[in-house]
Amino acid sequence: MFLRSIASRLSLWVLAGSVSVLAVAGGVLFYRVSHQILEQAHGEATALASEAGNRIEQRLARVADTTQTLAAVIAPRPDDAEEMLRHALERNADLSGLAAAFVPMAGNPSVSPFLSREEDGSLNSRDLRKDDSPYWEKNWFLAGLSCSQGCWQRHFYSQSRKRELINYSVAISRGGHPVGLINADVSLDWLSRILQELAKPQGAYAFVLDDSGRYLVHDNPALIGQRAHADLLQVASQHEASRIRLAVAQNPQAKGRPVWIYFTPIEGTRWRFGLVMPEAAIYAGARQAFVRVLALGLLASLALAVITLAVTRRILAPLGTLTSHAEQVARGALSFELPPARFPDEVGRLTQAFDRMRTELALHIAELTRNAREQQRLASELDIAHQIQTALLPGEHYLDAHCENFELHALLRPARAVGGDLYSYFMLNERRFCVMVGDVSDKGIPAALFMARTITLAKALAPRARTPQHLLSMLNTELCRNNDSCMFVSLLCGILDTFTGELVMASAGHEPPVLCDGDGARLIELDTGAALGLDEEASYPSRALRLQPDQTLLLYTDGITEATDTRQAMFGPERMLACLESASPGTAADLASGLLAAVDRFAEGAGQADDITVLALSWHHALDDGNAPMLDLTIKASMDDVFETLDRCDASLHAQGVAPDVRDDVRLVLEELMVNMVEHGRTLERGNTIDLHMRLGDDAVLVELHHNGHPFDPLQAPLPPLTGDLADQEEVGGLGIHLVRAMASELSYSHDEQGNHLQLRFLHPARTESSS
Amino acid sequence: MTLTLSTQSESPERTTVHVHGRLDAQTFGEFDLAMLDLLPRVADGGTMVLDLSALEYISSAGLRSIAKIRKSMRARVGHTLLLNPQPQVRKVFEIVKAVPVNEVFANAQELDAYLDHMQRQITGDGIEAD
Numbered sequence: 067m068f069l070r071s072i073a074s075r076l077s078l079w080v081l082a083g084s085v086s087v088l089a090v091a092g093g094v095l096f097y098r099v100s101h102q103i104l105e106q107a108h109g110e111a112t113a114l115a116s117e118a119g120n121r122i123e124q125r126l127a128r129v130a131d132t133t134q135t136l137a138a139v140i141a142p143r144p145d146d147a148e149e150m151l152r153h154a155l156e157r158n159a160d161l162s163g164l165a166a167a168f169v170p171m172a173g174n175p176s177v178s179p180f181l182s183r184e185e186d187g188s189l190n191s192r193d194l195r196k197d198d199s200p201y202w203e204k205n206w207f208l209a210g211l212s213c214s215q216g217c218w219q220r221h222f223y224s225q226s227r228k229r230e231l232i233n234y235s236v237a238i239s240r241g242g243h244p245v246g247l248i249n250a251d252v253s254l255d256w257l258s259r260i261l262q263e264l265a266k267p268q269g270a271y272a273f274v275l276d277d278s279g280r281y282l283v284h285d286n287p288a289l290i291g292q293r294a295h296a297d298l299l300q301v302a303s304q305h306e307a308s309r310i311r312l313a314v315a316q317n318p319q320a321k322g323r324p325v326w327i328y329f330t331p332i333e334g335t336r337w338r339f340g341l342v343m344p345e346a347a348i349y350a351g352a353r354q355a356f357v358r359v360l361a362l363g364l365l366a367s368l369a370l371a372v373i374t375l376a377v378t379r380r381i382l383a384p385l386g387t388l389t390s391h392a393e394q395v396a397r398g399a400l401s402f403e404l405p406p407a408r409f410p411d412e413v414g415r416l417t418q419a420f421d422r423m424r425t426e427l428a429l430h431i432a433e434l435t436r437n438a439r440e441q442q443r444l445a446s447e448l449d450i451a452h453q454i455q456t457a458l459l460p461g462e463h464y465l466d467a468h469c470e471n472f473e474l475h476a477l478l479r480p481a482r483a484v485g486g487d488l489y490s491y492f493m494l495n496e497r498r499f500c501v502m503v504g505d506v507s508d509k510g511i512p513a514a515l516f517m518a519r520t521i522t523l524a525k526a527l528a529p530r531a532r533t534p535q536h537l538l539s540m541l542n543t544e545l546c547r548n549n550d551s552c553m554f555v556s557l558l559c560g561i562l563d564t565f566t567g568e569l570v571m572a573s574a575g576h577e578p579p580v581l582c583d584g585d586g587a588r589l590i591e592l593d594t595g596a597a598l599g600l601d602e603e604a605s606y607p608s609r610a611l612r613l614q615p616d617q618t619l620l621l622y623t624d625g626i627t628e629a630t631d632t633r634q635a636m637f638g639p640e641r642m643l644a645c646l647e648s649a650s651p652g653t654a655a656d657l658a659s660g661l662l663a664a665v666d667r668f669a670e671g672a673g674q675a676d677d678i679t680v681l682a683l684s685w686h687h688a689l690d691d692g693n694a695p696m697l698d699l700t701i702k703a704s705m706d707d708v709f710e711t712l713d714r715c716d717a718s719l720h721a722q723g724v725a726p727d728v729r730d731d732v733r734l735v736l737e738e739l740m741v742n743m744v745e746h747g748r749t750l751e752r753g754n755t756i757d758l759h760m761r762l763g764d765d766a767v768l769v770e771l772h773h774n775g776h777p778f779d780p781l782q783a784p785l786p787p788l789t790g791d792l793a794d795q796e797e798v799g800g801l802g803i804h805l806v807r808a809m810a811s812e813l814s815y816s817h818d819e820q821g822n823h824l825q826l827r828f829l830h831p832a833r834t835e836s837s838s
Numbered sequence: 839m840t841l842t843l844s845t846q847s848e849s850p851e852r853t854t855v856h857v858h859g860r861l862d863a864q865t866f867g868e869f870d871l872a873m874l875d876l877l878p879r880v881a882d883g884g885t886m887v888l889d890l891s892a893l894e895y896i897s898s899a900g901l902r903s904i905a906k907i908r909k910s911m912r913a914r915v916g917h918t919l920l921l922n923p924q925p926q927v928r929k930v931f932e933i934v935k936a937v938p939v940n941e942v943f944a945n946a947q948e949l950d951a952y953l954d955h956m957q958r959q960i961t962g963d964g965i966e967a968d
Contacts, residue, residue: 709864730895730926737897741863788935792905793912801934802898808933 072382077375084367088360096356100349107348111270111328112307115341118264118272119330125160125260126218126252126334129234132158133250134216137236140166140248144238148179148191151248155181155189162231162253167194167201168238168246169211182227182251210235210247218335221254221282230254230290232282254290257283269347271317275302277336286317302329302338311345320344384413388420400428448483448511455484455514458521460491463655466499471564472613474501475654476681477662479625485677486513486555487623488521492528495814495825496768497759499564500528500537503621503681504557504576507597513677516553520545520598524559532816532823534559534572538598538606542574545599554599558621560683565698565759567613567685572606574598577627580620580646581611582657587646589639590619613685618657620646625678626661629669637668654682696722696760703747703754703775708740715760722762728830731809732767735826738802739771739780747775747822766811767828774821780806781815841865843872850881852953854921858892861900869903877907882914885953890923896930904936917941917956921949 136154140147147166155164163182168174178194178201194201201207206219216236224231231251237244261272261283271285279299281289294302294316301310307330315325324345329338384405391402404421407414464474476489486506494500504520506513523544524537531537537559545555558576562569571579571590575597578589595606613619622642629637642661649660658680665678696718701707712733719729736758743756757772786800807813812827841859848854855876861869880886886907896904908918920942923931931937943949 705864709862727925727929733895734897734926734930737862741897741899786934790935791908791938792901792934792936793908793918795905801901805898805930805933 071379072385073375073378076378077371080374081367081371084370085364088363088367092356092360092363096352099352103352104348107343108309108326108328111267111326111341111343112309112330114264114266115328115330115339116307118261118266118341119332119339121264122257122260122274122339123333126234126332128158129160129250129252130216130236130334132161133164133234133236133248136164136166137216137238137248141238141240141245144168144175144246147175148177148181151179151181152189152191155183160252160256161250162229162256163227163251165194165249165251166238166246167207167210167249169244170195170200170202171245173240174245178246206233206235206249207247210249211237211244213237213247214239214244218337220278221276224251232257254283258285258287261285266341267343267347268350270341270343271319272342273340274332275299275338275340282337284317286319289317298327298340301327302340304329306331315342315344317342381413384408384417388417391420395424395427400424400431445483451511451514452480452483455480455518458518459489464491466564471567471686472499472562473654473684473686474681475658475684476503476679477658478677478679479662479674480514480677481625481674482510484511484514485509486517487625487677487679488517488555489621489679489681490521490524491681492525493564494528494531494561496761496763496766496827497564497770497825499562500534500559501562501621501681501683502557502559503623503679504555504598505623505625505677505679506555507553509677512551512553516555516599520555520557524557529814533608533818534561534570535606535608536816536818537561538572538574538595539604542596542598542604542606543602546602549599552600554597556597560619560621562613562683565761567615567687569611569613569619570608571611572608574604574606577622577624580622580643581617582620582646582650583614583617584651587620587643587650589643613683613687615685615687616651618650618652618654618682618684620657620661621679621681621683622661623677623679625674625676626665626680628676629665629678630672630675631668631670632672637665641668654684657684658682696762697758698760699758701756701758703740703744703756703773705741705744708737708744708756711740711756711758712737715758718760719762719767724762724767724830728767728828732769732828735806735809735828736769736771738806739824742778742780742802743771743773743775743822747773747778749775763827765829767830769826769828771824771826772821773824777817777822779815779817779822780824781813841868843869845876847879851884852887853880853884854887854889856889856892860895861893861903862895862897863899866899866903869900870906873903873907877910880911880914880916883916884911884914885917885919885956886911887919887921887949889921890927891921893924893927896927898934901930901934901936908937919943919949919952921946 132154136150139150151164151166155161161183163180165178165180167178176195179191180194181189181191184190209219210233213235214237216234219233219235221230221232223229231253234250234252236248238246238248257274261274262285264272266272273284273289274282275294276282280291280293284290295312297310297312301308307328309326309328311324311326313324314322320342326343326345326348328341328343331338387405391404394402404417407417459478462476466472474491478487478489480487486509488504488506489502491499491501502524506516506520520541523541527540527544528537531540538557541557556575558571558573558579560569560571571592573592573594575594578591580587581590590609590611592609593607596604626642627637627639645661645664646657649657652660661680662678697715699711699714701711715736716729716733719732740756743754748754754773754775757770759770761768780803783800783803786804787795789795810826811829814825816823841857841861843858844856846854846856853876859865877886888904888907911918918941920937922945923942931942943952
């Protein structure tokens with residue numbers, strides 16, 4: 067919580083930074099200064115050691131002087147020795163005992179006096195001659211005799227006086243020969259006292275090494291008599307003053323820390339005085355000073371941090387207000403009071419900018435809201451457009467209700483709300499079923515409008531079209547009209563004979579259809595004309611195909627084959643065929659939705675780029691219901707055949723229970739038409755043929771006539787002059803056609819390269835039972 | 839046989855032909871031939887009665903044959919009267935307005951009455967002319 071404020075973080079960083087600078091600078095300084103400190107400490111300690119050495123020297127020199135004087139004085143008057151010894155002992159408190167020992171020989175006194183100072187200060191005297199063991203045979207005496215100039219003997223422990231002593235011996239010479247010696251005793255306690263009385267720095271201690279390298283005296287009594295460290299001895303062997311650093315002190319009092327030892331020789335002896343300074347003590351002062359400076363620095367840094375905190379807080383205070391206002395802005399509230407900008411600094415500029423931003427934001431939001439409303443309106447319009455476009459398409463599924471001969475399933479999915487793909491299907495009459503799939507160039511609203519135009523025109527023109535190629539031509543002419551935007555539509559159109567499965571197709575630049583059955587799936591290659599809307603003169607070749615039971619014809623748009631995946635690879639006809647092959651045989655719905663699902667899987671993640679349409683038309687060939695054709699005949703165009711056919715028709719209708727008047731109507735119409743064909747329609751040498759298909763609907767008799775003769779449209783024939791009496795005219799013509807037109811409930815005519823096609827319908831409201 | 843004819847000549851002035859079956863493109867030739875044979879035997883100014891009671895069916899070819907008979911009779915100042923056409927035939931006649939309504943009779947009595955009336959008119963005319 068605390069660290070979320072910039073001021074706190076800044077002051078913390080200031081604190082941390084200054085402390086680390088302080089520590090580094092102090093460390094460097096300490097490192098640089100420590101060398102000098104050490105040099106200085108060496109100088110001081112060496113001087114101190116020399117001074118201490120000198121003082122010990124002086125005290126020892128007095129002992130030596132006294133002894134030498136006594137030796138000189140006693141030599142001529144050996145009998146007064148005791149008196150002089152007593153006198154000297156009383157005057158020199160440093161001495162603990164004096165002895166005048168003479169070689170037992172003629173001319174020497176018979177007593178060898180020895181005076182010693184007792185604990186209470188009184189002087190005790192005895193004669194060495196009377197000792198049990200003769201002193202003249204002892205080492206100290208024999209060694210002392212050779213010291214005419216005086217010398218310090220080895221220290222020893224006096225059994226009689228219970229303390230460590232050192233002797234200074236000077237030989238008494240008479241006539242150039244030593245006749246005895248003066249021996250002065252100095253106790254080591256005395257020497258220790260001298261050491262302790264020395265002015266030593268805190269923590270330092272001193273010692274004296276004898277000539278054999280053992281501690282003669284030491285501030286730590288435990289070490290007295292022990293042998294000194296080897297390094298120490300090596301350095302100590304030099305004559306002048308010297309120093310050594312021991313990484314680990316020998317003295318347990320130094321607790322194993324490093325120490326510096328300063329040596330100085332004691333003149334007149336072969337002893338060496340040593341002063342021991344712990345290294346810690348040398349640096350102690352500097353370290354203490356450093357710690358103090360550091361503490362002071364820390365305090366200063368702390369104060370700096372507090373000041374930084376206060377100043378930053380004060381400067382950034384408006385920023386906090388701005389922050390809370392910005393949160394308000396995020397929630398959508400734009401009207402609030404901003405703190406006044408106190409200085410034209412960054413914060414002041416920010417405040418002004420924030421104010422401007424708020425104003426601009428309000429404007430933008432208003433603009434956005436307007437845009438959003440506009441978008442919403444557009445979206446809802448598109449939605450409605452989508453619904454309208456969907457309404458233009460017939461239902462997805464179509465099952466031939468009359469005879470269940472075929473089944474159709476269509477799927478259309480626009481890439482956007484509306485699209486340019488289209489499909490349509492409708493019955494042209496009782497028998498012929500028209501189906502089409504198309505794809506308008508481009509996408510979106512223009513394509514959708516063009517699609518609407520196309521599908522509406524197709525529906526309007528289809529009843530007048532005799533064949534798919536005719537329908538395409540008519541559509542093309544209509545679509546070329548005023549097509550300044552050069553939109554075009556590719557269209558595949560088929561007309562299916564729902565009785566026979568005969569399918570005639572024509573393509574205007576559209577993808578070839580796929581035929582699926584038990585043998586697999588294959589493309590039906592067909593010649594195509596130009597896409598609709600481009601070339602007014604375009605013509606469209608047709609292709610006929612007879613669907614076999616359980617075959618499915620698949621029409622689609624390029625949204626299938628040109629679907630791309632994330633690696634820009636196209637779905638392609640091969641994948642489509644493979645997919646259909648694996649799904650075949652299946653129902654129309656299975657094939658169509660299976661293919662669409664495969665395309666979706668393929669293009670997953672890439673998004674749909676183009677409108678997709680799939681239309682599957684399955685041929686079942688279920689001819690077994692009541693609407694089956696009663697008659698399917700192909701006859702020679704001759705009178706005999708015509709009348710035989712008329713009889714068969716009559717008989718069939720009779721068998722189906724069609725009322726006699728309707729039967730007569732049918733007969734009359736068929737006779738008129740067929741006789742006409744026989745008499746006027748001949749084109750071929752070997753004779754023409756007439757196809758007749760008749761079947762019975764629920765409320766009508768349906769007849770189709772096809773004749774491969776001269777074109778003749780009975781609907782266009784002129785009305786004969788009906789004066790009320792046929793006998794009035796010279797030649798009576800056109801009566802038959804007039805009768806046909808009057809009798810047939812519906813009549814349609816078409817003509818193509820295969821000839822004339824007539825479709826007739828006769829109503830028979832109440833079909834009587836065939837029992838009559 | 840889809841068409842049969844039987845002729846009954848009550849008098850030189852009046853000949854009745856009973857038509858049975860269908861008169862269509864197949865049979866009209868036969869009918870025409872038969873009539874060609876029969877017509878000269880009818881006296882000028884006589885009456886040809888076509889009894890259509892048994893005619894089941896007629897097509898435009900039959901209409902043309904009947905028109906031919908009527909023309910031929912008219913040329914000889916005769917009359918052609920149609921008796922009792924069946925519904926299909928009457929319907930066809932009505933559609934093409936084949937014959938004047940007053941020359942079609944539903945039964946023999948109507949026809950006889952008409953013929954008597956005609957006879958008196960002719961006689962009367964003769965008296966006036968003399």
